[in-house]
Amino acid sequence: xxxxxxxxxxxxxxxxxxxxxxxxxxxxxxxxxxxxxxxxxxxxxxxxxxxxxxxxxxxxxxxxxxxxxxxxxxxxxxxxxxxxxxxxxxxxxxxxxxxxxxxx
Amino acid sequence: xxxxxxxxxxxxxxxxxxxxxxxxxxxxxxxxxxxxxxxxxxxxxxxxxxxxxxxxxxxxxxxxxxxxxxxxxxxxxxxxxxxxxxxxxxxxxxxxxxxxxxxxxxxxxxxxxxxxxxxxxxxxxxxxxxxxxxxxxxxxxxxxxxxxxxxxxxxxxxxxxxxxxxxxxx
Numbered sequence: 641x642x643x644x645x646x647x648x649x650x651x652x653x654x655x656x657x658x659x660x661x662x663x664x665x666x667x668x669x670x671x672x673x674x675x676x677x678x679x680x681x682x683x684x685x686x687x688x689x690x691x692x693x694x695x696x697x698x699x700x701x702x703x704x705x706x707x708x709x710x711x712x713x714x715x716x717x718x719x720x721x722x723x724x725x726x727x728x729x730x731x732x733x734x735x736x737x738x739x740x741x742x743x744x
Numbered sequence: 745x746x747x748x749x750x751x752x753x754x755x756x757x758x759x760x761x762x763x764x765x766x767x768x769x770x771x772x773x774x775x776x777x778x779x780x781x782x783x784x785x786x787x788x789x790x791x792x793x794x795x796x797x798x799x800x801x802x803x804x805x806x807x808x809x810x811x812x813x814x815x816x817x818x819x820x821x822x823x824x825x826x827x828x829x830x831x832x833x834x835x836x837x838x839x840x841x842x843x844x845x846x847x848x849x850x851x852x853x854x855x856x857x858x859x860x861x862x863x864x865x866x867x868x869x870x871x872x873x874x875x876x877x878x879x880x881x882x883x884x885x886x887x888x889x890x891x892x893x894x895x896x897x898x899x900x901x902x903x904x905x906x907x908x909x910x911x912x913x914x
Contacts, residue, residue: 643750644750644751644752644753644754645750645751645752645753646752646753650750651753653753653754655754656754656756656757657753657754657755657756658756676755677755677756677758704854705791705868706854706856706864707854709864710854715867716864716867716868717867717868720867720868720869725758725792725793726758726791726792726793727791728791729756729758730758733756733758742854743784743788743855744784744787744854744855744856744861
């Protein structure tokens with residue numbers, strides 16, 4: 641873990657660039673993170689990101705695509721449309737959370 | 745201790761899978777426990793941006809046959825990994841009990857049953873194919889199959905469709 645800059649902010653990140661401190665994230669940073677991977681956030685993107693953020697503290701792990709679909713109510717098909725290939729990892733990155741570790 | 749570094753943070757590499765990488769999974773088993781490895785791996789591959797085609801053949805046909813796909817069973821018989829005496833598996837009701845227990849365990853970890861799992865795979869862009877020879881053997885046609893199955897095709901057709909793919913036989 642190291643401190644590095646993203647859009648002028650100093651933030652804790654892991655070797656790949658995922659944020660490691662839950663509280664260092666805010667909605668404005670989400671736009672910056674999304675832009676870095678070529679995504680412009682819409683309200684639907686934000687709904688998915690918000691679900692991930694709200695789900696994380698109690699569970700201590702990032703929701704899988706299936707959990708976002710079943711519990712968060714955003715269909716898997718839509719998540720692929722919104723985020724393209726590797727949607728679970730991209731959502732986690734934009735939400736400032738670790739990569740999901742679940743298999744399904 | 746974190747090190748202070750004012751460098752620009754790295755951007756994770758989300759560029760899809762390796763160019764040209766794709767996966768072909770042949771599902772030949774109809775037991776509940778043997779349905780899952782193919783489904784889990786197909787789902788994982790699709791989530792990583794790897795185009796995936798599944799071919800259901802022989803007993804694997806049960807996974808995509810409407811009248812059977814909700815009723816796959818797990819038996820202890822011939823499976824030493826249960827670490828229970830083999831004779832137990834042959835007692836009346838043991839297959840039903842073992843199946844019930846396995847379904848519970850699968851549901852407890854948030855993994856869907858077979859039809860719902862196939863829905864998720866299709867929604868993630870996966871392709872499902874049924875084996876022509878199995879359909880002929882079991883006297884079933886498209887109407888008997890789970891709807892998102894794209895067609896009943898020969899083994900040769902599947903090999904053609906998966907040219908260059910990595911292959912998994914289950």
